[in-house]
Amino acid sequence: MEASGICVSEFENIKSAFEDIFNDPQERGGGLCIKVGDETVVNLWAGSSDLEGSKPWHEDTLVNTFCVVKPFAAVAALMLVEKGVLELDIPVAHYWPEFAQGGKDTITLRHVMSHTSGIPALRLPDRNPAMYDWEQMINTLAAEPVWWQPGTELGYGTLTYGWIIGELIRRTDGRDPCTFIHEEITQPNGLEVHLGVEQPDYYRIARFYAAKGRTGDPYSQNLRARVATDSHDISTLAFTNPGMSPKRSSDPRWWAFKQPGACSHSTANGLAGFYSALLAGRLISAETLNEFIQEQSNGMDRIWKRPMRYGLGCMLEQQVDPHASHRMGPNTFGHIGLGGPIAFADADRGISFSFVTTTSGAHAMIDPRAQNLAALAYAAV
Template sequence: MTSVRGICDSRFDRVGQALQRNIDDGAEVGASVVVDIDGHRSVDLWGGFRDVEHNSPWEMHTITNLWSCTKMVTALAALLLVDRGELALDAPVAKYWPEFADNGKSDVEVRHLLSHTSGVSGLEQPATLEDFYDARGTAARLAGQRPWWTPGTASGYHVLTYGHLIGELVARISGVSLTRFVDQEIARPLDADFQIGAAAADWPRIAPVIAPVVAPMPDADIDPGVAAPDSPAARTFAVGATPEDANTGAWRRAELGAVNGHGNARALANLLSVIARGGESDGARLLRRPTIDRVLEPQADGVDLVLGIPLRWGIGFGLPCPQTLPWIPDGRVCFWGGWGGSMVVMDLDRRMTISYVMNKMSAGIIGSPRSAEYVTAVYDALES
């Protein structure tokens, strides 16, 4: 047994109590939770263990694979270029990446990539996970593909391709890789312990991800058409990653801007509170308000063609969808999470960011009972 450490304002005691209880009863192995309200850390807690054997405690500077929480940071990289006037959300992708116009994609816009509506949610077969480790090679293959549905008409979650598509745009505009851009332009300026992939020197402090007990399935009834053999879902999931893959050196050395960011709850709060705080962080303005407002513009609202559940997408982030995640409040809120339950919620009206990261994965694809418990405890505290 280990005690939760860190800071927690008294009004958020239920958050700390929930984290301690979940660690004590084994629902969590190791985890961290942060609540940032306009730059004040009301909650910054961590505890448990880095390993399933309970030999190594989860420390302040423990990091882990963040799965799709990585997508939010990759989206933030694109938004920085938008804010600087170097990338236009409504421009064709081919304006910056001419090869992408091939096979009927000349009208695909940048916002379609960011909102999972481009029709390019996976690699055509034959393909393997190892192919994705070649970031530029995979991007070239995606540029040559035909969309799997009419771009802009529906979302189809870009499980692995999101980082390659946005990363190629970032590389072509900035002249540096997505990994380097995020490090130089976002993580270092915001003092965030975050990296795409993980440097070998940091491997000793990584908490390996722990596979869920049961296979992940969407938490809703799936339209049979979604899972048909020739559907975008089947074609997207023809290449997948496992928790065991995420604990390998090959994974950590790769640039997978959709799924292999490494960090903790504090790192994600440092990065993404920029959205909740109107583009500012510690006196520095990274994004202007019009750029932030565009994040909240609905781009898709309906059953996602890959995940098979109702989703609402803004530009780069999910928007509240009571049918799927009733514990995410309505309003000027955006969010997303990672496979197994990690979650970041940005509440622009309250200038608040909630982040949660863990190593023991739950079965859910989006959120988990634990992430719901922590987020609900935060909002209950605010209401009381």
């Protein structure tokens, strides 16, 4: 399949590799963007945005990129840290007194951003019916007891991360967190990254398809088996109570959902542009960026059930686990989303990379399609 878009001559092999992805008849559509500094060297798209294969993918097609948005929330919080209205090491309860319930009185913003807060999941009963009600979820989260002493273990805050950081932004800035991100990050930089898609843009949203026969790496297989068989496991609760699923990608409530840690609809160009702006100093200072990408936690994550390294709201290169490697330099940082989308940067070489797809794979961490493209990009720079 021939891709549309731009690709400078030095990256022609990447275009060929991207096009080769669509030799698999299960592949529906996707996009790829690579920037070096502020120069866009690759911005490609191919395939269809519907399940029937009748609606071509366009440059402005929006993809459900799930948790790829977490660093946006982190940078928004760090902007407020730079303004002096938030602090990393003051308890969350200082800004949100009700949050102190259930042993959460010592949890700090740093704990939340580094996934060591001890509040990565909500216990039963079923929270899915209230998922789209911000106030109800905030009240539920405020009353939830910790799973462990803050700062002692890693546990990925699948959805809790977005509600906690979002509520801190709302309480200290006054704006809805997704409005803050739009007004301070995406709109000024012309980024096609939507935290709550407006109804006139619904037609641009691509539909997800779950590919068959993709088993994932051993860590992913173990995680999926646990989630499928143990409804009370902390990983199951983190991913399902309430739940994220490609099945939600056809629900208008999900399209409009404003959750700054779990729901985003984007183009590859928009996501790569975020990291390009970040590296160029247009969002936070160099000093704050250094802290953002500095290792804050490292160990076995109780939610992912695999070794993880985190900065302040971003995933860091994990060279001990080849299935979680960005396949670039040792100092890469970014984030994945459910089913295959990813965006990250290599600060040493000034590369910003994003791959988006609607053909969901089975790798819980970095999809092999993205890994292959990233390795080729790194070799070309």
